[in-house]
Amino acid sequence: MPPAPRFRRYDWGKGQDWLTSLGPEDGRSILIVPPLFEELNRTRKLLSDLMRALAGRGIGAHLPELPGTGESETILADANWDDWKAAVAAASNVCDAGAVVAVRGGCLLDTAHQGEKTLRFAPVEGKRLIRDLVRSRSVTDKAFDAEAQKAVFVTGPTMLGGYPIGAELACAVRDAEPRSGSSVTVVRLEGDRGEADSHIAGAPLWRRAEPTGDPALSGALADNIAAWLS
Amino acid sequence: MASEGAIEVEETLRAVLVDVLGLDAGDVAEFDENTELFGAIPELDSMAVAGLLTEIEDRLGIWIEDDEFEAEMLESFGNLLAFAREKALH
Numbered sequence: 001m002p003p004a005p006r007f008r009r010y011d012w013g014k015g016q017d018w019l020t021s022l023g024p025e026d027g028r029s030i031l032i033v034p035p036l037f038e039e040l041n042r043t044r045k046l047l048s049d050l051m052r053a054l055a056g057r058g059i060g061a062h063l064p065e066l067p068g069t070g071e072s073e074t075i076l077a078d079a080n081w082d083d084w085k086a087a088v089a090a091a092s093n094v095c096d097a098g099a100v101v102a103v104r105g106g107c108l109l110d111t112a113h114q115g116e117k118t119l120r121f122a123p124v125e126g127k128r129l130i131r132d133l134v135r136s137r138s139v140t141d142k143a144f145d146a147e148a149q150k151a152v153f154v155t156g157p158t159m160l161g162g163y164p165i166g167a168e169l170a171c172a173v174r175d176a177e178p179r180s181g182s183s184v185t186v187v188r189l190e191g192d193r194g195e196a197d198s199h200i201a202g203a204p205l206w207r208r209a210e211p212t213g214d215p216a217l218s219g220a221l222a223d224n225i226a227a228w229l230s
Numbered sequence: 231m232a233s234e235g236a237i238e239v240e241e242t243l244r245a246v247l248v249d250v251l252g253l254d255a256g257d258v259a260e261f262d263e264n265t266e267l268f269g270a271i272p273e274l275d276s277m278a279v280a281g282l283l284t285e286i287e288d289r290l291g292i293w294i295e296d297d298e299f300e301a302e303m304l305e306s307f308g309n310l311l312a313f314a315r316e317k318a319l320h
Contacts, residue, residue: 203249207281
């Protein structure tokens with residue numbers, strides 16, 4: 001029998017959202033800060049495969065839903081960047097994992113600046129993330145012209161990758177960069193030009209319109225995380 | 231004879247097509263400049279275009295402005311390669 005996930009609520013101040021946990025309840029564990037928006041949908045399989053792979057290596061993993069995403073009762077258009085930062089900090093307190101693994105846009109929200117031991121997988125600048133979302137819509141929707149693209153950051157909310165994103169949140173993501181911290185380790189895919197402490201082989205599943213999992217990639221990432229933790 | 235840089239751009243493009251579209255590496259290795267892309271490869275539909283362009287930008291370290299992007303670019307592997315080489319090497 002594969003291990004069953006456990007669900008609980010965590011309180012981030014203005015609301016409560018779900019935290020999914022898998023793997024041993026005592027012993028080593030990590031908090032995962034997931035990718036944002038459309039990349040979150042595209043990496044769900046990668047993240048669930050990763051959590052199972054970590055459980056198989058005796059490592060617990062906790063995955064929070066951010067306010068306004070998934071089963072959240074918060075309306076995304078009402079959620080702002082500070083809410084998301086508060087949510088990650090609150091989830092970190094609740095699961096008391098002591099180590100954080102942030103993926104893609106999640107690296108913009110991780111708690112590395114607070115000194116938490118953090119591994120960033122394929123970190124991305126906010127401006128590249130939001131630009132990709134805007135481009136995704138502009139190539140399929142002719143009415144989404146230059147003026148409409150500017151409005152993303154001024155009026156909003158704008159539907160981007162299936163999410164209604166408010167102007168304040170869009171601006172905050174656009175201006176966000178992974179915050180430095182002395183306790184940060186960076187892992188990237190081979191072929192990624194950014195600075196990294198190590199690389200693993202695999203394809204950027206967050207770019208695929210029809211995402212699939214990749215057991216070799218999730219296994220390699222779990223191995224990397226296990227070595228980093230020990 | 232293509233320069234080292236030109237060969238590197240070509241190899242990067244093939245890798246991006248494999249990774250982003252989930253194509254078979256052996257098939258993509260046989261693409262030549264006349265191989266049709268958009269409209270001929272089912273995996274490359276309008277939903278996949280943005281991810282493909284962004285990944286090309288990331289791996290080549292280039293920035294493609296919206297007004298630089300034209301549909302002809304994706305008509306054939308040769309067109310895409312010519313565009314990428316122009317951006318990356320000039």
